[in-house]
Amino acid sequence: MAVESAVARIAQAGKYLSFKLGGEEYGLEILKVQEINGMMGITRVPRTPEFVRGVINLRGRVIPIVSLRSKFRMPQIEDTEKTCIIVVQVRHGDSEITMGIIVDEVSEVLNISEGQIEGPPSFGGGMEDADYITGMGKLEDHVVILLDLDAVLSGEEMEGIAQVAQ
Secondary structure: OOHHHHHHOOOOOOEEEEEEEOOOOEEEEHHEEEEEEEEEOOOOOOOOOOOOEEEEEOOEEEEEEEEEHHOOOOOOOOOOOOOOEEEEEEEOOEEEEEEEEEEEEEEEEEEOOHHEOOOOOOOOOOOHHHHOOEEEEEEOOOOEEEHHHHOOOHHHHHHHHHHOOO
16 A cells, blocks of 8 residues: 555656755646746744745735745755745645745746656655655756755644645
């Protein structure tokens, strides 16, 4: 049974929005993406986890914003003119939550075929929390780390995001 669930998380061929964090390139399923915005005023919400940067007002809707740099324990940098908020839909239980993720730079939409996808690497002990990596997209001159946004945040973290979103 555990093998079946692991197989279900392997990335599928298709279109991925690629973005950069630090020197690495990541990809997420294009169907998860609602829109891409430049940085805007983010209101900090007290007593939220450090990776929750705050909320924005997007056309009358309050959208929680998550810093992937913080979530992935990467060094923080100042926002630049290339820093973007990708507004995405993530699954939480039986519902979907709209939230924004802050990335250093959006690259392009990639069409990744089945033959270009390799399963996620095995990191050994202590890396169970990296199960949000669904595969590695092997392109001509580099590798794109393919993410399952539904698994980036734990159930407890998603519950907190859902409360901020309401």
